[in-house]
Amino acid sequence: MPIKVDTEKCTQCGNCETQCPGDLIRMDPETGYPMNAYPDDCWYCAVCEVECQFDALRMVFPTLII
Amino acid sequence: MSQTIPFETITTDLLIIGGGTAGPMAGIKAKKKNPEADVLIVDKATVKRGGSICRGMDAYNNVTIPGEATVDEYVEAVDIISDGIQDKKVNRVLAENSFQMLKDLEEWGAAAFPRNEDGSFMVQQFHPKGKFLTEMRGDIKPVMAKLCKKLGVRTMDRTMATRVLTDAQGRATGATLLNVRTGECTLCKAKTVLICTGSNGRFNLPDTGFLFGSFDCPFNAGEGLSMVYEAGGELCNMEHHIFSPMIKDFEGPGHSTFTRYGAYLINAEGERFMLNYHEKGERAPSGIRGMAMRREVVEGRGPLYYDLRHLDAETVEIIKDGLFSCERPTEKEFFQNRNIDIGKDLIELTVSGPNICGGHGLAGVKVDETARTTVPNLYAAGDVASTCMGFVGAAWVFGSLAAEDAVSRLDEIQAPEVDEADARAEFQRLLAPLHRDEGLEAKEVEYKIRRMVKPYLASPKHGGRMESALRLVRQYRGEIDQIKVQDLHGVMKANEISSILDTVEMSLQASLFRTESRWGYGHYRSDFPEKSPEWDGCRVVVRKNADTNAMETVKETVA
Numbered sequence: 001m002p003i004k005v006d007t008e009k010c011t012q013c014g015n016c017e018t019q020c021p022g023d024l025i026r027m028d029p030e031t032g033y034p035m036n037a038y039p040d041d042c043w044y045c046a047v048c049e050v051e052c053q054f055d056a057l058r059m060v061f062p063t064l065i066i
Numbered sequence: 067m068s069q070t071i072p073f074e075t076i077t078t079d080l081l082i083i084g085g086g087t088a089g090p091m092a093g094i095k096a097k098k099k100n101p102e103a104d105v106l107i108v109d110k111a112t113v114k115r116g117g118s119i120c121r122g123m124d125a126y127n128n129v130t131i132p133g134e135a136t137v138d139e140y141v142e143a144v145d146i147i148s149d150g151i152q153d154k155k156v157n158r159v160l161a162e163n164s165f166q167m168l169k170d171l172e173e174w175g176a177a178a179f180p181r182n183e184d185g186s187f188m189v190q191q192f193h194p195k196g197k198f199l200t201e202m203r204g205d206i207k208p209v210m211a212k213l214c215k216k217l218g219v220r221t222m223d224r225t226m227a228t229r230v231l232t233d234a235q236g237r238a239t240g241a242t243l244l245n246v247r248t249g250e251c252t253l254c255k256a257k258t259v260l261i262c263t264g265s266n267g268r269f270n271l272p273d274t275g276f277l278f279g280s281f282d283c284p285f286n287a288g289e290g291l292s293m294v295y296e297a298g299g300e301l302c303n304m305e306h307h308i309f310s311p312m313i314k315d316f317e318g319p320g321h322s323t324f325t326r327y328g329a330y331l332i333n334a335e336g337e338r339f340m341l342n343y344h345e346k347g348e349r350a351p352s353g354i355r356g357m358a359m360r361r362e363v364v365e366g367r368g369p370l371y372y373d374l375r376h377l378d379a380e381t382v383e384i385i386k387d388g389l390f391s392c393e394r395p396t397e398k399e400f401f402q403n404r405n406i407d408i409g410k411d412l413i414e415l416t417v418s419g420p421n422i423c424g425g426h427g428l429a430g431v432k433v434d435e436t437a438r439t440t441v442p443n444l445y446a447a448g449d450v451a452s453t454c455m456g457f458v459g460a461a462w463v464f465g466s467l468a469a470e471d472a473v474s475r476l477d478e479i480q481a482p483e484v485d486e487a488d489a490r491a492e493f494q495r496l497l498a499p500l501h502r503d504e505g506l507e508a509k510e511v512e513y514k515i516r517r518m519v520k521p522y523l524a525s526p527k528h529g530g531r532m533e534s535a536l537r538l539v540r541q542y543r544g545e546i547d548q549i550k551v552q553d554l555h556g557v558m559k560a561n562e563i564s565s566i567l568d569t570v571e572m573s574l575q576a577s578l579f580r581t582e583s584r585w586g587y588g589h590y591r592s593d594f595p596e597k598s599p600e601w602d603g604c605r606v607v608v609r610k611n612a613d614t615n616a617m618e619t620v621k622e623t624v625a
């Protein structure tokens with residue numbers, strides 16, 4: 001998965017999508033919320049979490065890491 | 067696919083490829099030196115967040131602070147780590163300029179360097195000799211990105227450079243660029259080019275079993291190394307491998323922070339084993355440490371651990387502050403998930419490696435003391451370059467020096483000439499995986515290449531095994547040409563995989579050529595187990611033979 005979005009808090013601003021250093025996040029065309037389109041390529045760096053000013057996103061560790 | 071791919075042509079004075087750590091510093095220094103110069107940074111991520119620092123950083127590992135350490139001491143320390151295989155001129159320049167970087171970063175508000183009560187810097191010993199490490203705090207990159215903008219540095223995010231182009235005289239004259247979101251192709255003509263792409267974070271298959279679960283930034287896949295090689299430049303020390311203790315299953319930072327505050331490495335019997343292998347104990351050069359840790363495990367004394375239990379509460383708090391804030395919330399969460407309190411519980415580690423990097427090791431592009439490569443008008447700075455354990459200091463110092471040198475030479479350099487057919491051919495090659503009707507899965511090809519590294523190329527290395535691996539390299543080249551991808555993200559990946567294979571081949575060729583053992587597991591050959599005086603002071607250079615186009619290796623004395 002490795003991002004979890006709180007849709008109550010997310011303003012769909014797109015910051016996480018703009019800044020992920022692996023270019024993994026896309027705004028879901030159906031829901032408008034961010035999703036990790038390439039979860040196998042996540043470095044669990046937490047830039048997405050740090051970049052969210054609305055405390056709406058949690059980085060989730062890939063299953064192999066936890 | 068035979069149809070021609072359209073591309074736009076742009077020009078600049080200084081093209082900086084990679085906007086991680088070295089790149090923005092270079093952009094800022096270039097504009098400060100010559101405000102008239104046109105400076106462009108391209109990054110396949112973003113200048114605000116891309117690169118190694120995106121996972122955080124808690125120390126300036128190699129700064130020579132007047133009164134705390136000397137330039138001579140720094141060069142001596144690197145000599146110990148590199149076993150004499152360093153360019154002393156380069157490291158002298160690094161040491162001489164490293165403190166200015168600290169002052170600049172502090173003045174710009176990009177980083178803070180905490181002081182002791184008496185106003186002195188919080189320096190620690192991290193190298194085998196001398197105190198060159200000082201604590202560092204702050205979210206550096208957004209400040210650097212803003213300053214670049216303010217000074218008029220142009221930036222292109224999500225833009226991957228794929229080839230450095232050269233003219234008939236072999237001078238660098240620009241690069242081919244692909245926007246990995248829109249697919250736009252650009253030919254950038256540049257009077258000077260500076261490569262700051264980091265090294266190859268995706269070299270071996272990490273113990274995490276996760277392709278992107280590596281210590282070094284996996285979004286740097288060795289493209290800078292390939293670009294310099296293809297442009298006719300030279301690389302060196304590619305046989306040198308890094309083995310580092312890493313937190314098991316995480317492969318994140320910790321070692322430097324733990325050990326500089328006095329943590330022990332212990333085996334399953336509770337013994338502080340490093341002292342049996344090297345007088346510097348935990349601070350032994352990485353290859354010696356790697357060899358020692360492997361032996362402990364092979365001889366049945368594993369698993370191995372970090373032990374912080376003897377440290378006082380205040381020290382543990384400083385460690386936590388560094389690791390859990392600057393190094394991002396991820397590390398904190400990892401330990402929480404596992405119910406590990408780092409001051410009270412043992413922390414299991416793994417021996418990560420072999421890895422390749424100029425920042426943490428010796429392997430990279432051959433550069434001089436102004437970061438010039440052997441290709442005219444082409445520079446390289448940061449982890450991509452071989453400065454020998456240059457860490458963040460090399461990225462900042464040589465990013466600065468390269469940029470300042472480049473923009474002060476602009477009047478001497480004629481308008482860059484590029485054969486557009488070269489660019490056209492490159493875009494064709496690059497986008498081919500998108501247009502194949504069928505083909506191989508990129509991830510599987512990457513997996514195959516990287517799973518070869520540990521059994522065939524890691525120490526203890528052996529000539530016969532490495533020859534077999536070179537045969538596999540040839541097979542995998544063919545497989546790369548069959549990769550089929552669905553989107554532009556896949557195009558980026560296919561290009562990265564090609565560079566990963568280049569790095570592996572360079573490392574194999576250099577490892578075969580160095581017929582001795584050196585740096586512990588950094589380069590240990592079971593068929594040449596001794597260090598040979600014939601190789602003292604000599605490095606292996608890898609380059610492309612201009613006539614045959616084949617990869618060749620030569621021995622060179624390093625001053």
Ligand SMILES: Cc1cc2nc3c(=O)[nH]c(=O)nc-3n(C[C@H](O)[C@H](O)[C@H](O)COP(=O)(O)OP(=O)(O)OC[C@H]3O[C@@H](n4cnc5c(N)ncnc54)[C@H](O)[C@@H]3O)c2cc1C
Pocket residue numbers: 083084085086087088089108109110111112115116117118119121122123124125126127128225226227228262263264265281282283285286287289290318319425426447448449450456457458459461
């Ligand atoms: C987790 C971690 C912790 C570290 N902690 C410390 C520390 O505490 N102290 C210390 O001194 N050092 C530390 N280091 C080392 C230090 O971070 C690096 O030496 C330094 O940041 C390297 O800078 P760089 O500019 O060479 O590469 P990077 O900062 O990695 O930047 C490379 C940039 O190039 C871009 N790029 C790559 N390929 C291309 C391409 N083909 N086209 C366009 N762009 C491209 C990438 O997107 C990236 O933004 C750490 C490293 C890591 C990985």
Ligand code: SF4
Pocket residue numbers: 002003019020021022023024025036041042043044045046047048049059
């Ligand atoms: S953790 Fe890092 S790599 Fe993973 S999705 Fe977030 S920003 Fe991207």
Ligand code: SF4
Pocket residue numbers: 005009010011012013014015016017034051052053054055056057
């Ligand atoms: S940064 Fe936060 S608010 Fe903005 S899109 Fe991402 S999750 Fe939503």
